[in-house]
Amino acid sequence: MNGIEYDGWVPSHVREYLKELGYRLPLEDMEPHILEWDEWMSATGDFYNYHDVDSFGRVYQVHRRSIKPAMRVCREWGSLLLNEQTRVVCEDQACTDWLDGFFSNTGFMGQAQANIARAFGLGTGAFALFFDIGRRKIKIRHFDARMVVPLTWDAEGVTECAFVTRAYYKGKPVDQLQMHVIGEHAAPSHSEPSEPFTMENGEGEIIVNDIGTSMRLDEGKSYHVITASFDEDGNLMEPEGVISDYDTGSPFPTFAIIKPAIPNTRVEASPYGQSVFADAIDAVQSVDLAFDALVNEVSAGKMRIFLSDVMFDHDKNNGKNTPIPFGKGDCTIFRKVMSTEDVVQEFAPALRTSSQAETFRIALQMLGDLCGFGLTYYDFDSSGYVKTATEVSSDNSALMRNIRKHENALTRSLATISHALLWCARGFGEPLPDEGVVTVQYDDSIVTDTSAEKAQDMAEVAAGLMGVYEYRMRWYSEDEATARKRAGELSRPVAGSDGSEDNSARLDASAHRGTMWQRCVELYSKNTAIAALQSACLRAAARTTRGLTLRMKNSYYPWLSTPTTTPGT
Structure with missing residues (x-):
């Protein structure tokens, strides 16, 4: 794969460059699985487009219809977990207000929702800070698994990561590699480290939220963004205005990995996650098989009309006697050769749509259950359409458990990128205090x-x-x-x-x-x-409220027969 044939995957010359720097690329172990999941999301591949051979040995192409169930599952998770009502909340209100304004002005939540959908489909996604030094602006870029290359990781997570994108410089394609790595930093800190925040939940358990300190580097260390650019021939180049090594000064990671909260059973100890539908491929197939069969049933069940030869005009040009066809060209009208009886004959086969629809319904239920939504999420109601997320009842315990599980994982990613964003914003002159503990308030009105x-x-x-x-x-x-x-x-x-x-x-x-x-x-x-x-x-x-007399009219408060008076003491 060279620089010109870029399709979202890491080009070969970028891989070689990273290997020369001494990095082992975990992408190569996960790439076959990510490629497979990408095909299921786009409803492409051998299951949907294949060749078949008839009894005469003729080869013809077959296309299977699809409702793209894998993509629907991913989009559904994106909409359930994140929307415009989601808020990142800091201990200090000024930082919360600043984040609200930043996310609103940049449209972050909408882009993040699409990023989460891709991450849940391909198993991995990421947020990463992008710095415009000349304009003193910070942006958040979004990446899916095809563009993410972890460089350093352990059981706690990824601490260094590279991201590969396609840019254009003077009208020519450029492959840009940005590595967020830990380096030396001698500049003074913006603020003292936040103390771990403790709170008590409803069951009396003490929860320690130390995201403000656990992700922070030691004194004297900070994250650097190292940029390398490659021309269309795979050669290193130095575009004007691009800093090769930028010290962000942030002790917090300037990126955050997004993964579904499910274990990766494909590659052991991989920093990549696993698709939310990885264990539901058979259910994805069953949904599209049932849908394709339902469409074929309707198509094959159309009324057929058979006409006798006497109903056809004949063209005698060029010395041939050729019947002139009429009607639509969709195989609904047929000619009965050498027949003069029953000039017009109809044939209307019985449709099996009820049994086909029941099969489709069962397939949808299994897909929803295997992807964490529960059996009742993808189902037909009495009106005959698939229920949406806003119609899901709050007693769907399987869905609620999985939502909380994914929210816990997503909270760490959003808090990490918010810590780094606030820190770097101070470096660009924003008068922001120490944010303290960062939490995420999700909008659960969809399911509760x-x-x-x-x-x-x-x-x-x-x-x-x-x-x-x-x-x-x-x-x-x-x-x-x-x-x-x-x-x-x-x-x-x-x-x-x-x-x-x-x-x-x-x-x-x-x-x-x-x-x-x-x-x-x-x-x-x-x-x-x-x-x-x-x-x-x-x-x-x-x-x-002792001594307070409640004077209310019975006509306005029908559930009270008489005014209620509490005697004083």
């Missing part, structure tokens, strides 16, 4: 009832069981200081100088609960589905 969860939290706010700032922290991804400020609680202290809880803050909050729960109840009073919850909120608020 987020509106119901918000309603429940609002009811708890109304009852005084949750603070307004806590609500904003959960649903608006704000840090505590920002949430308290925007909730109007910044001026009310929450703790004494000695760390003890300030009772004045609790009393102040109690005085405002009446207004909070009244607004909550008014918002949801017309929804009969949560009438019981509203009633519970009112009773809880009455118990919490």
Whole structure:
């Protein structure tokens, strides 16, 4: 494969260059599998296009129809895991706001969603920082497995990596190799290392999130981006304006690998991942076989009309008596040779679409189950179409478990690239503080009832069981200081100088609960589905706010027969 015949794979001269530098290329072991997965995603290869021989020895080409099930699986995972509502959240609100603006202005989430789809199909993908030194801008480039070459890795992950792309310089193709490697760095750090962040989950377990420190290099080390360019003949060249060795100054990896959270059973100890449908190839085939059979059934089941010879005109030119055909050229009208009886005869075979559709349905169910969606994800409903992600119920436990598993793996990648992005942005003059711990807030409204969860939290706010700032922290991804400020609680202290809880803050909050729960109840009073919850909120608020009398009209709150009064003490 030379520089001109570039089709997304690493050219041979780039491979030789890396080998001369002493690197062993793990791509060569995984390349046959990646190539196979790429063919299934594009519905090409011997299964879809092949040659057959009839009884007379004639060879003809056959094309099998496809709905591209492998590609659909990958796109579905991309849409389930990432969308425009996904947010990368830092401990410091200023860094969170800056990341929101960067991702929005660059369209990162949309591109990342497509990148995840490719990564889940080919087993591996990557984000990598791209630096425009002259304009002092940073971009995030996206790569799939064909362009990713890990250079240094262990069981913890990839620490050095190379990326190969095609560019054009003065109208001529150039193969560009960029290696993100660890080098010496003597410049002072932008900030001190973040302390590991601990939190307690609902089961009392302590979770230590040390992504801010575990991925960081030792003092004096930083990531360098080494660039090598090759002309169309595979010779090294130095395009104008390209820095061969750029010290980013970042102690965090300036790239992040994306892989499905499934083990690679094809090549042991490989830094590459495995396709999400690698173990479902037979199911992919069964889906397209059933679909192709369904189309063939309809095509072969069309009505056929047989006409007698007397129905055909004859052309006697050139001394020949040739019947003149008529009708569409799709083999629906046939000529009965040497026949004068039954001038017009119809034949309409019975269709087996019901049994074909049931076969197609079973094939889709097996595909969904083997690819981690559960048996009910790809299914026909009563209207006869395949269910979309927005129609998936939240009780699909198999899907939810796999979503959480993939989200955990994706969080590490997004946090890593965000750490490096923020660090390098400071180097370009952005006045950003230390981001601290970086987490990812995913949009699970596709598979869970987020509106119901918000309603429940609002009811708890109304009852005084949750603070307004806590609500904003959960649903608006704000840090505590920002949430308290925007909730109007910044001026009310929450703790004494000695760390003890300030009772004045609790009393102040109690005085405002009446207004909070009244607004909550008014918002949801017309929804009969949560009438019981509203009633519970009112009773809880009455118990919490002592001496508060709830005066409500029965006509407006039909679930209450009389106003509720809580006696004071």
